[in-house]
Amino acid sequence: xxxxxxxxxxxxxxxxxxxxxxxxxxxxxxxxxxxxxxxxxxxxxxxxxxxxxxxxxxxxxxxxxxxxxxxxxxxxxxxxxxxxxxxxxxxxxxxxxxxxxxxxxxxxxxxxxxxxxxxxxxxxxxxxxxxxxxxxxxxxxxxxxxxxxxxxxxxxxxxxxxxxxxxxxxxxxxxxxxxxxxxxxxxxxxxxxxxxxxxxxxxxxxxxxxxxxxxxxxxxxxxxxxxxxxxxxxxxxxxxxxxxxxxxxxxxxxxxxxxxxxxxxxxxxxxxxxxxxxxxxxxxxxxxxxxxxxxx
Numbered sequence: 001x002x003x004x005x006x007x008x009x010x011x012x013x014x015x016x017x018x019x020x021x022x023x024x025x026x027x028x029x030x031x032x033x034x035x036x037x038x039x040x041x042x043x044x045x046x047x048x049x050x051x052x053x054x055x056x057x058x059x060x061x062x063x064x065x066x067x068x069x070x071x072x073x074x075x076x077x078x079x080x081x082x083x084x085x086x087x088x089x090x091x092x093x094x095x096x097x098x099x100x101x102x103x104x105x106x107x108x109x110x111x112x113x114x115x116x117x118x119x120x121x122x123x124x125x126x127x128x129x130x131x132x133x134x135x136x137x138x139x140x141x142x143x144x145x146x147x148x149x150x151x152x153x154x155x156x157x158x159x160x161x162x163x164x165x166x167x168x169x170x171x172x173x174x175x176x177x178x179x180x181x182x183x184x185x186x187x188x189x190x191x192x193x194x195x196x197x198x199x200x201x202x203x204x205x206x207x208x209x210x211x212x213x214x215x216x217x218x219x220x221x222x223x224x225x226x227x228x229x230x231x232x233x234x235x236x237x238x239x240x241x242x243x244x245x246x247x248x249x250x251x252x253x254x255x256x257x258x259x260x261x262x263x264x265x266x267x268x269x270x271x272x273x274x275x276x277x278x279x280x281x282x283x284x285x286x287x288x289x290x291x292x293x294x295x296x
Contacts, residue, residue: 029062030137033087033095038121039065048124049096053134064090080108088113094137096121114202115140115147128208136205139163143201151194153185160197167204169217174204215244 032054038047054061066087087095087109094117097106109118117136123129142163146155160182168175178200185193218240222233 030057030060030093030141031062031064031091032137033064033066033090033092033116035095035097035121036065036067037098037100038096039063048121052124052130053096064092066090066092066095080105081112084109084112092116093141094118094133096124115144115198117205132206132208135166139166139201139205143198147194151190153193156185156194156197157182165217165220167201168220169209169213171204171207172213172216174200174207178204211244211246215240218243 032049034049038049054063067083095109096119099120099122106118106120109116117133117140119129119133124133143159146159149155160178164175164179167178178197181193181197181200222236222240225233225236
């Protein structure tokens, strides 16, 4: 396991071993719960979670060893719920369990903690499954922060605005339902509004993305650029089509980045002919030359 990935033992009573209190984050690391069967000795280093998440993400991850078994043999139903409630107090952002974990435990965990993504270790070898899990870990962490801040309509609108294109890439039908739900937020009952939104969010994130859905999102984004020259719009559509036909490996890193760089060069030429830069662009270019972070 990467030496930078901090490892924490979860006390069996579920209490945090630091001064920050139950359910809080001591820092900005992702707190990833790992089944004790995977975390014993060097096991995590040979597991899918070790290869694909802990090692690559390094110090972005805090590994929390979760003691899911109280005694030899499988836990009783009452013990299962006690253990899961202890995990809830840990403020976990995700949980990876071993292949031999009982279906009863996993089902109960998902019932009690639906906002915490779970996945079986061996399935993380599948890139599509791994993408869904990692996306859910980060997205649902941000969603839980919205809930912790008091469930305001403004918080919901802000969250949806930041995540709507991600949701669109997973499930367009759910995306449209969520949009209607948020639009009518002021008229809906508070608790019910957030409960309904969460159900749809979980459903969307559980749906794998596809190249076709990414193409739909890229075309949607292109619609925001109302005043770009026809030449740039044609070039963007050509790059998106190349991605659709499998000629570009990644939508974001391939099509949009290349198109933006080329467009930026053309806009730079226009500025040399006398077109003024916006203050934000000027600050960004100064940052590139000096290495200093631009101020707002």
